[in-house]
Amino acid sequence: MFRALTTRRRVATRLFSSSRTSSGGICFATSSADAVVVAAETGLYGLDVLKTAKGFRRFVDEAISRSGELVSYISQLPPSMEVIRAMDEISDTVCSVIDSAELCRNTHPDREYVEEANKASMRINEYLHFLNTNNSLYTAIVKVEHGGALHTEEAQRAAHALRVDFENGGIHLSDEKLRRINKLKIEIAKLGKEFNENIILDPGSVDIFPASRIPKNIQHLCRTIYRPVPSDGSSKSWITRKEKGYRITTDSSTLSSILKWVSDAEVRKQSYMKGNSMPHANLDVLNKLINARHELAQIMEYKSYADFAIRPNMAGSPDVAMSFLLDLSKHVRCKADEEFNVIRECKRQYLNERNADLEPWDEAYFVGMVKSSAYSLDSSVxxxxxxxxxxxxxxxxxxxxxxxxxxxxxxxxxxxxxxxxxxxxxxxxxxxxxxxxxxxxxxxxxxxxxxxxxxxxxxxxxxxxxxxxxxxxxxxxxxxxxxxxxxxxxxxxxxxxxxxxxxxxxxxxxxxxxxxxxxxxxxxxxxxxxxxxxxxxxxxxxxxxxxxxxxxxxxxxIPEKLVKTMNDARRRFAAMELQRQIFYSLIDLRIFGEQHNTPIDTVSMVADLKTQHTSWKHVKGTHWHTRFSHLINYGAGYYSYLYARCFAATIWHNICHEEPLSLDTGSILRERFLKYGGAKHPVNLLNDFIGNGIQSCNGGSIPDASSLLRELGL
Missing domain, CATH: 1.10.1370.40 (Neurolysin; domain 3)
Structure with missing residues (x-):
């Protein structure tokens, strides 16, 4: 029930800022109503309890104390609206600690605050386990959901959501199964942490000689190295001269720059091969994660972890999500192949080789070349x-x-x-x-x-x-x-x-x-x-x-012609980019889908999916997915990004495009969508908002992709 309703990356949060009058030169109007409080002293984010880093300890203590009072209070209540209100207060109390600690851990310059926030996060998450396995709370929510005492749609939806959250934690199962579920959750959390740490700690590297093979605009991303040069070609005879080179750390960000800007195909190949085969240790970590998540789903009586994860969502099942992705893949394949052929032709003309093949490490470089030639865009301008x-x-x-x-x-x-x-x-x-x-x-x-x-x-x-x-x-x-x-x-x-x-x-x-x-x-x-x-x-x-x-x-x-050119360049290879997102989503769904008797070979699976659903070939020896951190964060939910893209495209074209800055447009966005948050069933919310932008499919719902596909000329 009390899942960590914490920050989802790229999702808003709360915080308070300094007494500066501008940010980057911008001057917002100053609210005089708030000026009177400026002399008062408070703690971090306006919370008195966080006047010092150690205040996080009291923050947790007070949250646990208040939640305990509310647990006792709820256990004595008859089925009523008050049960939902009190449970929501528990959630608000606990989330206040979790969210504040999360923000502090990621932004505070003082290491003491960061360390105390880390400890607070661990303690409050341990307390969440107590709440999520509390039978008196579960009993109260079951009674109130079916007791006829809830008078609003939002309260009824809250009761249902809380009960489902409890049961997703296994509270309704035997003590033995519940103990196993708890162990699996701890193991899954540790494996996820290890997966992400490996990406940071073991990004791989390649050494490139001579230094002239790396263009000046990205040399700052590389480490300068030297090697002795033999005087006569012999490995035994040396002179004092040393040759300058660069060591490229093949983390995702640096690798992206290398593939985009380096003209030397061999440098791109070496960097691609190394970067997409690291960290090797994550192959084993991922297999353990797959097994742990699958066992968890089996105990919960689901066919797969994907089934367990997707059941509460609009899609409702992995089959519906898979159907959506496969249909989208078919629609985009022809256009993506056309774009692939444009890039290949560019390479052939560049090398003056009519039969030159296109390799995965060529994509970013020649896409940039095509766009530069066609649109003459200068990023600095x-x-x-x-x-x-x-x-x-x-x-x-x-x-x-x-x-x-x-x-x-x-x-x-x-x-x-x-x-x-x-x-x-x-x-x-x-x-x-x-x-x-x-x-x-x-x-x-x-x-x-x-x-x-x-x-x-x-x-x-x-x-x-x-x-x-x-x-x-x-x-x-x-x-x-x-x-x-x-x-x-x-x-x-x-x-x-x-x-x-x-x-x-x-x-x-x-x-x-x-x-x-x-x-x-x-x-x-x-x-x-x-x-x-x-x-x-x-x-x-x-x-x-x-x-x-x-x-x-x-x-x-900004000139209108420049903006038009920017948009033309953006759409130039949009089908191939959409194809890539489909591929990523398919990996996520298949990896956490139904497991068979033999252990899953994720490398072969990813290779097959790339061949079937992209215009590009798989490079033997690489396993890019071992640095795909969304496998940890989403876990069979990455498809949802494409759901949202389809819905957003429909909303833009049906509601916003004609008058994007009008109060009428804003009123529709706010009153029919934004104000509801998660209080309204998503299918009802979107049906009331965009009407025909959602379709039923095998017990689930999928978005109408026509607006998105029209943007790509499909």
């Missing part, structure tokens, strides 16, 4: 229109245009902020008042989470008829620069990512659920990414970009 301050102004404008609400910077109390660069914003509506708070922690620094994500600090919930607990989130990025810096400008991929995470944040800030259990992004996996992907469309629409994208020195509005 594009970035000159997207200073971070302008982009933040764009987000502010977007909220005002769509929802009639305003982001105002509010001062933080001493102790509330974790870094001087952090800013706190209040979202305010002229008629409704405050809607929530958002911390911005946008700049890269040592020890900070190296990516962009939305963290939820506090979910919204109805406390009484006249009082609502406002959501608090944090938008965390790793952009280069500092507040006010003239160099804080984004490439367009970063702009798109910022809009993506902002979509998650708005989902959290604009939801108005009775229970925090359903607040904002706390939805079934199949629809979690819809708001974020929808807001990516805004980052590509000229009508939106012209409102804020201006040249950093001339102030010129």
């Amino acid at each position: 594009i970035a000159s229109y997207f200073s971070l301050s302008r982009c933040l102004e764009g987000l502010k404008m977007l909220v005002e245009s769509l929802f009639g609400a305003t982001f105002c910077q509010v001062p933080m109390m001493p102790g509330e902020c974790w870094h001087p660069d952090v800013v706190k914003l209040s979202l305010h509506h002229p008629q409704e008042g405050g809607l929530g708070f958002m911390y911005l922690d946008l700049y890269s620094r040592k020890g900070k989470y190296s990516g962009c994500a939305h963290f939820a600090i506090r979910g919204g919930r109805l406390i009484s008829k006249s009082e609502y607990q406002l959501p608090v989130v944090a938008l965390v990025c790793d952009f280069i620069g500092s507040p006010g810096s003239l160099t804080s400008r984004l490439n367009h991929y970063e702009v798109e990512t910022l809009f993506h995470e902002f979509g998650h944040a708005l989902h959290s800030l604009l939801s108005r659920t009775d229970y925090q259990h359903f607040s904002g992004t706390r939805v079934v996996l199949d629809i979690a990414e819809i708001p974020s992907i929808l807001f990516e469309y805004y980052a590509w629409d000229y009508r939106v970009l012209r409102t804020f994208a201006r040249h950093e020195t001339t102030g010129e509005v």
Whole structure:
């Protein structure tokens, strides 16, 4: 029941920021109503208990104490709405610790805070085990679900969701089975941690000589090395001269740059082979994870772990999700093959070899060459229109245009902020008042989470008829620069990512659920990414970009022709990129699907899927999936990203495209979708929202992919 309703990566969170008046040069209106509290002292995120790092210990103690009181209270209640309210308060109490610790672990510069947050996270998750195996709570929720005492659809849905969560933990099974389930969950968590640590600790490397084989623009990514040079070709006769070379660490990020920019095919091949065969240890880790998850599903009387994981989602079963993916694969194959042939022809012309074959390590390099030739785009020119301050102004404008609400910077109390660069914003509506708070922690620094994500600090919930607990989130990025810096400008991929995470944040800030259990992004996996992907469309629409994208020195509005060219380049190989996502989703589904008598050979499985569902061949000796961390995070749920892409495409074309910045469009988005969070059944939610954008399939539901396919010219 009390699953860790913690932050999902790329999902909003809450946090408070510093007393700075700007972030990257942007000046938000300052709320005078909050100025009076600036002298008061508080703790991290405005929580008095976190005035020191060791405050996390008391934070956990108080959460356990309050939850214990509520457990006793619930055990004495008759079936009623109060049971759901009290259970949601337990969830809110526990999640407050989990979410705060998660954000602190990823962003706080003080190691003591990070270490105490880690300990708090471990302790509170141990307490979750007690809650999830508490029979008095389970009995109470079973009685209330079937007792006829719940008067709202959201309360009924909450009771059902809580009961299912309890049973997914095995509480209804024998003591022996429950003990085994608990051991398996611990083992699964350890294996997931080991898998991710191996990716970081063992990325692989290749040594390249001479140094001239690596272009200057990426030499900073490599380590300089030297080797002695023989004087006469003999390995025994040396002179003092040494040849300079580079050691390339083949982590995913560096490998991506090597494959994109290095003209030397042999360097690309060596890097590809090494990077896609590391870490070797994860082959064994993954096999153990597959077995542990399968045994867990078997004890829970499911055919497979995929069946166990997908049953609560819209798809309802692995068969439905697989049917969706296979159908999409058929639709996209022809166009993807055409794109493959374009790249191959480019290579043949480049080498002047009519029969040259295309290898996987050629893709990024020749895709870049085709796009460069066709579109003449200069990333630095594009970035000159997207200073971070302008982009933040764009987000502010977007909220005002769509929802009639305003982001105002509010001062933080001493102790509330974790870094001087952090800013706190209040979202305010002229008629409704405050809607929530958002911390911005946008700049890269040592020890900070190296990516962009939305963290939820506090979910919204109805406390009484006249009082609502406002959501608090944090938008965390790793952009280069500092507040006010003239160099804080984004490439367009970063702009798109910022809009993506902002979509998650708005989902959290604009939801108005009775229970925090359903607040904002706390939805079934199949629809979690819809708001974020929808807001990516805004980052590509000229009508939106012209409102804020201006040249950093001339102030010129970004040219419409440039935006059109950017969009043309984006769509140039879109079918092949969609094919790649289908391939990833199929790997995830098959690996955690039904297991047979013989142990699964994941390398052969992935090789077969690549041959069947992509235009590219598998390279013998590689096992790319051993660094595919989404196998840990999603576990048979990666298909949901494509579900969300289809739904977002339908929403954009049916609702937003004609008037993307109108209050009418914003009203529809908010009133028919965003405000519900997870409080409404996703099928009913989407049917009421987009009508014919969802189809029934073998007891589950799949999205209509026609809008997405039309974007690709299919």
